[in-house]
Amino acid sequence: MTMNWPKFKKPKWFKFIVPSIVLGLQVYGTWGFSHKLCYNMIYKTFHRESIAIGLITIVSTLDLVVIALWVQVVLIIGPGKQPFVPPFQLFTNDTESDDDDNETAVLPPITYQCDPHGYPFWCSECQSLKLERTHHSSAMGHCVPRFDHYCVWVGTVIGKDNYLLFLQFVAYYAINLSIIWVSIVSYIHMIIRKRPNQPHHHFNTNLIIILVFAILGWLFTVGLFFANIYYISKNRTSLEMLLQKHKKNSPLKKKFICHYSKINKSRYVVEFTNDGFFDFWNKSKIYTNIKEFLGSNILFWFIPLPMNRYKSSPPFFINNNYEINTDEKFSTQNKHLHLENVLGPYLETYGDETIRRINEKINNMEYITTLDAYGDKYMNENDNTL
Ligand SMILES: [Zn+2]
Incomplete structure (x- = not known):
């Protein structure tokens, strides 16, 4: 009962x-x-x-x-709020031709966390994609980028x-x-x-x-x-430390990553189990890791004021009607947006060692599946973003 x-x-x-x-x-x-x-x-x-x-x-x-x-x-200031991110352009829209589709599309990034089929995570509360290290906070009522923990002593969520x-x-x-x-x-x-x-x-x-x-x-x-x-x-949040402690002995706990291989011009889904997936963000150098959390200006680490480190807004804002608001210096011609232009300062980057291990798994044919993502045909449009 x-x-x-x-x-x-x-x-x-x-x-x-x-x-x-x-x-x-x-x-x-x-x-x-x-x-x-x-x-x-x-x-x-x-x-x-x-x-x-x-x-x-x-x-x-x-x-x-x-x-x-x-x-x-x-x-x-608060913990921050992940901007709205529409679904990645994984499929072609059959009902409309490629040129006159009205919806703004976000190209799938080179590497993202996904389910075993290669699809990114969706927050049903925010009706938005939930990107790397973001967690939905019921206390805040929205997705918090680089969610660290809820602190009862101060009474709020700590985020990026x-x-x-x-x-x-x-x-x-x-x-x-x-x-x-x-x-x-x-x-x-x-x-x-x-x-x-x-x-x-x-x-x-x-x-x-x-x-x-x-x-x-x-x-x-x-x-x-x-x-x-x-x-x-080690480039980890308190939540990631906590999860590693509790899930260490669970052999079923897996994480999946969808990665576009430039050499093979194809997308693969690889699996990570247990140890290892908590080091996804580690940049090897301790100083680089610390700077990702505290900002690059060491003087500001000691000044008890917000120095606008994370407040620089991304060039593109997309609202839930898929309408795009842009910073004036960016052209609105390109409907195929890169994720970093939507997430701005909230974009998370994988460590070189993680990328190396992903490529190693692909080369050893240890991938679970391949994914034919429609948006990848624009992949070489702006090669500098790779
Ligand atoms: Zn959410």
Whole structure:
């Protein structure tokens, strides 16, 4: 017997509960740190005025930086949205001649992930093709490019657009917490050693609570930060790391890639099992991988502001009526669009090693099937895109 539980529809404010608790703890921590440690002890009791003022200034400033980053990650920038991509031109349209078809067609790219027959994945919710590394997020209501994970602590999805801001949020949070707990620990012995006849000789309870929370939070954020640096050094998202862990022992888990071989002028579907398919995006060089996630300007990695890295729009937008809106510098004559012109900054590229392994499988006749894609006849039109 199956029971249909009524689906609990979370209200919009629901996702802000955990971030509000985190904010509350942060305000409490800053108050306790500034008032109980910096003012009462360091300033008034130990007469180290400049240290007290300096610590309060640094911690309050970092608080503001962290809050500003949260606003950008969740409210202003968000994880990003994959543009609408109509089906690839795999088949000829029988009812219309080639020249007067009205629909805008996207040429199948050289390499794409597909089902065992060679067809790309479709998102039925967005009514659009779902490209590499994109996942549909029910929380956002649309497909998120390079979906990383849903973070309950900040209350949103982390994707290609807000990834760097999220990592900065984690890093600045960790720095702030480390200043708090190191300062408390540094003054513990002085506070305890104070003679009982002097005021504030005891160790304030608030400071003990703040110390415990600061150390726990610091361990968590530092762990999260370095885990992410490790992931992106291998060009992987948190989701890809998680899936690899869980599906390692499942022999049935396969991925398929449809690849156009320039030499054979034909399209092949090859199969990847288990290990290997999580390294699809690895560019071999750690620095290249990290740049794909954080952007190529190293200075911007540290600036807690969106520097418009991923905001450059693609030259072509196609709406769901298959009407095309173009950037003026591009000609509208060509109805056969290349995927990179539609996806723009959201285009994902395979690593050289992956392409080598695909070609190796094709050369060894280890492909599953071949595919005669209609759009491939335009393949050599713009050879520079290959
Ligand atoms: Zn979708």
